[in-house]
Structures are given as C-alpha cells and as structure tokens.
Amino acid sequence: MISADFIRGYVDLLVLESLLDEPSYGYAISKRIEQLAQGQYEMKETTLYSAVRRLEKSGAVTSFQGTHTQGRARTYYRLTDAGRRFYDEKCEEWRQTVALVGRFVRDSR
Amino acid sequence: MDAITSYIDHMFRSLPPTTEVSRARSELLQMSEDRYRELLAEGVSENEAVGRVITQFGNLDELADDLGIRRELDRAGSEGEGASVEFSHEEAEHFLDVRRRGAWFISAGVFVILLGISQLVFFAEGTAGVDGNTETVPLALLFVCIAGAVALFIVGGVSLSRYDRLEHKELRLEPQVATAYRAQREREQGTFVALLAGGVALIILAVAIPAIFVDATSGPAGNRAVALMLVIIAIGVTILIQAGMRRGALDRLTAEGDYAPEKRRSNSITGRVAGPYWMLAAAVFLGWSFIGDAWDRSWMVWPIAGILFGAVVVTIESFSPDKRKVDGGR
Numbered sequence: 001m002i003s004a005d006f007i008r009g010y011v012d013l014l015v016l017e018s019l020l021d022e023p024s025y026g027y028a029i030s031k032r033i034e035q036l037a038q039g040q041y042e043m044k045e046t047t048l049y050s051a052v053r054r055l056e057k058s059g060a061v062t063s064f065q066g067t068h069t070q071g072r073a074r075t076y077y078r079l080t081d082a083g084r085r086f087y088d089e090k091c092e093e094w095r096q097t098v099a100l101v102g103r104f105v106r107d108s109r
Numbered sequence: 110m111d112a113i114t115s116y117i118d119h120m121f122r123s124l125p126p127t128t129e130v131s132r133a134r135s136e137l138l139q140m141s142e143d144r145y146r147e148l149l150a151e152g153v154s155e156n157e158a159v160g161r162v163i164t165q166f167g168n169l170d171e172l173a174d175d176l177g178i179r180r181e182l183d184r185a186g187s188e189g190e191g192a193s194v195e196f197s198h199e200e201a202e203h204f205l206d207v208r209r210r211g212a213w214f215i216s217a218g219v220f221v222i223l224l225g226i227s228q229l230v231f232f233a234e235g236t237a238g239v240d241g242n243t244e245t246v247p248l249a250l251l252f253v254c255i256a257g258a259v260a261l262f263i264v265g266g267v268s269l270s271r272y273d274r275l276e277h278k279e280l281r282l283e284p285q286v287a288t289a290y291r292a293q294r295e296r297e298q299g300t301f302v303a304l305l306a307g308g309v310a311l312i313i314l315a316v317a318i319p320a321i322f323v324d325a326t327s328g329p330a331g332n333r334a335v336a337l338m339l340v341i342i343a344i345g346v347t348i349l350i351q352a353g354m355r356r357g358a359l360d361r362l363t364a365e366g367d368y369a370p371e372k373r374r375s376n377s378i379t380g381r382v383a384g385p386y387w388m389l390a391a392a393v394f395l396g397w398s399f400i401g402d403a404w405d406r407s408w409m410v411w412p413i414a415g416i417l418f419g420a421v422v423v424t425i426e427s428f429s430p431d432k433r434k435v436d437g438g439r
Contacts, residue, residue: 026143027143044168045137046169046172047167050171050175074139
C-alpha cells in the first residue's frame, strides 16, 4: 500500500488519466483508478470529488448530465484541451521527479 | 442503502445548504450508491458492503476549501458535539415561556421609567423648574421608579441570557414540531405586523399631543399634555417590545437555515436593546434638565426617543428574520 500522502500531488494526474479516452462519471473513475492501482492505493471518494471539482473550476474538465447504460442519470466529466495539456505537464513533472529522486537512490546490494 | 444515505446525511447536516454543498452531497451519494450496488452484485453481504463503502468515503475536511465550508467545518469541530443542539418540544415551549417572561420584565421596566417621568412632569408646577424648585416628592418617586426599572431589567436580562449558551448553535427540532412553529409564526404574522404598526402609530400620535396644545405648553395644561404623551409612548413602546421579542423567539425556533452566527445574534435584539436604550434616554433627560436647567424644554427628549425607538424596532424586525430565505436560494 502506497500512502495517500505520497500520492497527494498526483491525484489530479490519476483522475485525468481516467478521462483520457472517454468522458466518465464518479464511480467509474474511482473503479478505473482502483484497477490500475492494483490494490496498492485506494482513493477516497471525497479525495476524488474534490479533485474533479477543482479540475472543473480550473477548466481542465467540463461536466454534463448523461445517462448511464442502466438508464440512471450521472454527472459525466469530459477532458478539455487545457486538461490534456495539464495532464502532459503533470506527466513531465513526474518524469523529472523520478529522475531527480532516482539520482539519490543507491542500489542496495 | 439507508445506512449509507443516513451516514452521508449526518456528515453534511451541519453544513450550509449552498448549491456547492448540495452538489457535493449528491455526487458523493451517487458514487457510494454505485459502489454499494456493485459490491452487492459481486455477492458481498449488505453489512460488509456498507462497511466498505463507508471506509472508502473519506473525510469532508478534504472538501472544506473547495466547498467554501472551512469555517463551518472548523466551528463544528471545535464545538465537539457540533454546531447544533437537539431541542425537544418541551424545551422549545419552555424557551418560549422564558422569553415571554423576559419580554414582560423588560417592557414593564421601560413602562415604569416613562411613568416615573410622566408623574414628574405632571406634578411640576407651572413652567416647571424656572425657579429651580422642582417638587421633591415626584423627583424621589422618579428615582424609585428608575430603581425598580433597573431591577426589572436585571431580572429580564437574566431570563434572556439563560439560553446564551445556545446563541451560536442551530436548534434542531423534530420535523413536525419545527413545522408547527413555522405555521404558528405564519399565523402570527398578521398580528405581528398590526402590533408593530399600532405601536409606532401610538408613539407618533402621542407626540402630536403636546403639538396640539402647543400654545399651552408653558402652562399646567402643557405639563398634563406632556405627561399624557409619555403614558401613551409607554404603551406604544411596551407593544413594540412585546411584539418584537415574541417574534424574535419564534424566529429563533424556526431559523434552521440560519447558519451565520452574526445573523443568529440579531435574534431577541429588541429585548436586549430596550432596557439600556430607555435608561439612556432617562439619563439624557435628567442630565439636560438638571445641568442645563432646561425643564421647560427637556421633555422633547421623549418624543424623539419614542420615534427613534419605533424606527429601531421596525428596522431590526424588517432586516433580521427572513434574510436567510434570500441567502438560502443562492
């Protein structure tokens, strides 16, 4: 299990990734993250909602009312162009972070 | 499912009903519902599913800044039990009783002061005090009246402050009790407006009395006119205090949507202001009369104080009660 504190700076990246291919809604995003996390990290609902709402306010995603396959109404979130650029920036930031921290990590052998 | 709904309701119940908050609530509820259904479909037991949904729910603290509810959350946290207090029907009735008694004490206090002044003016001979000789007995009587009024204000103030500990909290009534009080408030709306208008009208009429006898204001007839004016002002003021405080108490009971503490504090303001206000008026009157040796003119303090008081009460009552309806719709 990776601690929530460690992921904190990358919650946005996780959420944006779930929206790259198609618009999605709350629980579906949560499930997508759960699958990719493979049990190593669990995102709380409030963390997810807070991220989505923040991204919506900053214009990275837009929301619309859609209908789920089973006929129930859901708020769907769609990635905007700005959101895509933001995702790329976060990915680049992550690569640099990995590279930076990597320079301090010695092989323990 | 009910367990999850009530869990989320509980988390949100001390928060203001803004669109941002209700949106967060419905989105979070939707997510939890979806998760719950899926867990059940996977064959997880109901109890287990509820437990897992609640574990994964998280903490509203994370949403505080995004929802603009940081203040409310912090307040709820710092007060332990929360920003609200359970209030039973009996407690609510008791609260109204205590407020009613407080209103009587305070309006009686004001009445006694004005009566004291009235008899002083009434018994003043001719153009009172021109020779510096005001009767000793009426003056002594006035001070007895003021002392009595102070005692009444203290008793009334104590009964008002009995509920001070609840001042910044939301009173939570059972739904049907709250509805009953809201209906009662609606029913009393007409009476309340009539009393307010009647009180103000009485004061204005009272002020007209010396004006009618204006040519006589210097003689004993003038004194009697002023004395009569004071008695009528006293009646008008009593009506205003009673109406205002009754309304304030009902507002307090029905003001569930009224979250901001500044707004809540405006309740019962009429009752709190009345005592000091009329004491001050008496002080100004006596100060001006004695120091300025202006017994022939100083009665003017009363019509001014009366009309000003009417203005204050009407202002308080038209601004404090229903403001939340405007805010709530945001």
